[in-house]
Amino acid sequence: MDEQKGLAERFEAHRTHLRGVAYRMLGSLGEAEDAVQESWFRLSRADTSGVENLGGWLTTVVSRVCMDLLRAREARREEPQGVHLPEPLVNREGGASPEQEALMADSVGLALLVVLDTLGPAERVAFVLHDLFSLPFEEIAPIVGRAPAATRQLASRARRRVQGAAAIPEGELAPQREAVNAFLAALRAGDLDALLAVLDPDVVLRADSASVPPGVPTELRGARTAATLALKVSRGAVYARPALVDGAVGLIVAPRGRLLRALRFTLMHGKVVQIDVVAEPASLRELDLGVLDTR
Structure with missing residues (x-):
């Protein structure tokens, strides 16, 4: 019992960081909270006795969860009317309020969230983890299922999209x-x-x-x-x-x-x-x- 309590305390120390990673990947505070919670479930069931860097381990886990959610979203977009429209402005039980979501969006940058939403799942994850959270490509590659060099290219393509195709003098x-x-x-x-x-x-x-x-x-x-x-x-x-x-x-x-x-x-x-x-x-x-x- 004490061991589980200690694990929960260690997890809570990383929650804010994990929420930030998940929100930038998913663009929804409700979905980000779900991804963070799923990472806790996986942590509580895993043998982490050999894990030296719990924060890095959790970042990998939450990133994989986000990849799955982004791929599911991408599959839905293949159906007609495929723009990711706003969620209803209601507060789910235990979820984020519209005010919390708006504040989070403003702190990240609404334009950035919109542009990130145009990227494919692997591009978005590679860009967020490398450009926004400074993870090396060697650590990102297993998450997106590519070699480090290919992962670098994913982030580079995403970066060009984020910056706009043509620079304005x-x-x-x-x-x-x-x-x-x-x-x-x-x-x-x-x-x-x-x-x-x-x-x-x-x-x-x-x-x-x-x-x-x-x-x-x-x-x-x-x-x-x-x-x-x-x-x-x-x-x-x-x-x-x-x-x-x-x-x-x-x-x-x-x-x-x-x-x-x-x-x-x-x-x-x-x-x-x-x-x-x-x-x-x-x-x-x-x-x-x-x-x-x-x-």
């Missing part, structure tokens, strides 16, 4: 950031005049059918018309974050790290001349998304 990045940030600030504040200030008078707003309420046109022209509609449907602006969208600065709307909508901007002379709003699940999966450097 610094001279173009600053004005894009400024315009998109101004647009988002105006949207969150409900400030029509500020929104009009960043839009070209002849701006074109195009949205797919999943982006607008029934009966609303999917194409609008003119700054005031576009701005008025944007403000009417701006409830999700609190969840919006700047990100790279198809190689340029755009916005993603991702409650708790689950991508619901993306906005692409076309700029000319510091003004937004076109906005494309994407919400169809199949179209969202085709976007080239990247994390915008916050330096």
Whole structure:
């Protein structure tokens, strides 16, 4: 009994780290808690008398559990409507509250969670363990079932996806950031005049059918018309974050790290001349998304 209690205490000392690993892999605090709990079950049934580094052993175990969950999720995505949509905003018994999930997502970076969700299971695990937790490829390789060199390639491919396919020259990045940030600030504040200030008078707003309420046109022209509609449907602006969208600065709307909508901007002379709003699940999966450097 004392031995089991001591093992539980040692496990609890690693729980926060394990939750962090699992959350970055799974993007769901509820699933992360389940993965951590499963790692405890496996620990309690295992003979760990020869384990010198319990933290490393547990990291491997929770990573394997996450791999299984990611593969199951990937299999489900082969079915129609395969975007990983948000979980219901309800608190499961003993699970994470929406507030806890939102805080965790913000601490990790919503854009990072969204981009990680576009990776395959092995790529995601390799990237998270190496780039975010500094594990050597020799330790990651058995988890993903690849040789160390192949594991390095997995992480490298994932890194390119996270960073975005095309780097934006610094001279173009600053004005894009400024315009998109101004647009988002105006949207969150409900400030029509500020929104009009960043839009070209002849701006074109195009949205797919999943982006607008029934009966609303999917194409609008003119700054005031576009701005008025944007403000009417701006409830999700609190969840919006700047990100790279198809190689340029755009916005993603991702409650708790689950991508619901993306906005692409076309700029000319510091003004937004076109906005494309994407919400169809199949179209969202085709976007080239990247994390915008916050330096």
